[in-house]
Amino acid sequence: MNGRILPIIIFSQFCCASIWFATNGILTDLAIYFNFGKESLADLTSAVQFGFIVGTLFFALFTISDRFSPSKVFFVSALLGAAFNLATLVPTNNLQSLIGLRFFTGICLAGIYPVGMKIAADYYDKNLGKSLGLLVGALVLGTAFPHFLNLIAASINWKIVIFLTSGLALSGGILTVVFVPNGPYRKPSQKIDFGAFFSVFKLREFRSAAFGYFGHMWELYTFWAFVPFMLSFYSDTYNLDINIPLWSFLIIGIGAPACVLSGYISEKAGSKKVAATSLFLSFLCCVASPFIFQYSSFFTLISFLLFWGFTVVADSPLFSTLVAQNAPTDKKGTALTIVNSIGFAITILSLQALSVLQNQIPFRYLFLVLAIGPIMGLISIRRWKFRASS
Numbered sequence: 001m002n003g004r005i006l007p008i009i010i011f012s013q014f015c016c017a018s019i020w021f022a023t024n025g026i027l028t029d030l031a032i033y034f035n036f037g038k039e040s041l042a043d044l045t046s047a048v049q050f051g052f053i054v055g056t057l058f059f060a061l062f063t064i065s066d067r068f069s070p071s072k073v074f075f076v077s078a079l080l081g082a083a084f085n086l087a088t089l090v091p092t093n094n095l096q097s098l099i100g101l102r103f104f105t106g107i108c109l110a111g112i113y114p115v116g117m118k119i120a121a122d123y124y125d126k127n128l129g130k131s132l133g134l135l136v137g138a139l140v141l142g143t144a145f146p147h148f149l150n151l152i153a154a155s156i157n158w159k160i161v162i163f164l165t166s167g168l169a170l171s172g173g174i175l176t177v178v179f180v181p182n183g184p185y186r187k188p189s190q191k192i193d194f195g196a197f198f199s200v201f202k203l204r205e206f207r208s209a210a211f212g213y214f215g216h217m218w219e220l221y222t223f224w225a226f227v228p229f230m231l232s233f234y235s236d237t238y239n240l241d242i243n244i245p246l247w248s249f250l251i252i253g254i255g256a257p258a259c260v261l262s263g264y265i266s267e268k269a270g271s272k273k274v275a276a277t278s279l280f281l282s283f284l285c286c287v288a289s290p291f292i293f294q295y296s297s298f299f300t301l302i303s304f305l306l307f308w309g310f311t312v313v314a315d316s317p318l319f320s321t322l323v324a325q326n327a328p329t330d331k332k333g334t335a336l337t338i339v340n341s342i343g344f345a346i347t348i349l350s351l352q353a354l355s356v357l358q359n360q361i362p363f364r365y366l367f368l369v370l371a372i373g374p375i376m377g378l379i380s381i382r383r384w385k386f387r388a389s390s
Helices: 002-017 024-034 038-061 070-089 095-109 113-123 128-155 158-179 196-202 204-238 244-253 255-269 271-293 298-314 316-325 329-357 363-383
Strands: none
Touching: 002 070, 002 113, 002 128, 002 158, 024 038, 024 095, 024 158, 038 095, 038 113, 038 329, 070 095, 070 113, 070 158, 113 128, 113 316, 113 329, 128 244, 128 255, 128 316, 196 204, 196 329, 204 244, 204 271, 204 298, 204 316, 204 329, 204 363, 244 255, 244 298, 255 271, 255 298, 255 316, 271 298, 271 316, 271 363, 298 316, 316 329, 329 363
16 A cells, blocks of 8 residues: 555645746736736745745644644645635736735645655655655656746646646645545644744754755755746856756756655665765855856856756755654654744745845856855754664
8 A cells, every 4th residue: 555655645746836836937927917017926936935934834833734634634735725826817816916825825835745745754764765755856846847837838828827737736635635544653643732843943863954954945945046047147148049948947857856866865875964965066066156157158057057956956855854753753744844934934035135145246156155055054964963764
């Protein structure tokens, strides 16, 4: 039975992740239909991220995924997320109502991404790194999906994109609740534990894993967000015609096989070692970025960005593995949710920092700021010893 569980969780995670950036790929059509400026992409995107942060805080404080069946929580979240996404089609919407819908979609995603990892942790104990590698890989593909939609948006009606992503999310929720019962390693919590939000950070190994993840998150989503701008900068600087949606999709999407590969390697080398290696390599990419942007070879740029896209996320499932392994069994879902909440809050700080600095310093030096995250993450990893099983 366990052999079929992981593919279902992976497919469901991808299906539900498709609503995360569903509006990004059709922004021009939304702006025309609802009469607002295309510069509002940042508002719509930030609304989802902020909703996710609020949702994860709520789920963590009330220990939702530890007190209730994670599969049922996943289903309800997917159902509501699909509904809020579908509500984008209501003709009387305006920018403010769309921002509200994206915010509530983000709240629903808090019951999908970390809860999906909780479900995997309830089923896979010894092979958790490999399992979460596949799971996060599915999320990465979902993140890259809007750039794929940009490639085909001209040939399809934008409303079909909303129907498609909502349908996928609903399908993922149904698959999970029907075919994924509670896992054998699940230890439900019997009561609300508001102190769990803080008590898990008293554990030295957990704290070390969490702060490693926070350093990783400082870099990850800001890199993803700026990939199209990197390509646009290079295109303008050297007067090149670059297919930005295609290369953005490939540079972000390569993170999916990276997560899978790192998960498999961690089975032999250990999650801590593989995560530290990936984090160090992405740090080197941050440092090397000014030199690459000064080099006029398109092949060199693309090769570099593909390598960066590979290393920047390869450590993500491994940090989640270390967090899950070093959290109390009855608070595992809450611990994963807490770490996700803080991690995504850090992405907003990082995005805002680069948004301000891009008007203050030359673009090619901008991504040196991202190196702060990997440095802090590496310090955290090296500071404490993980238990042998990690």
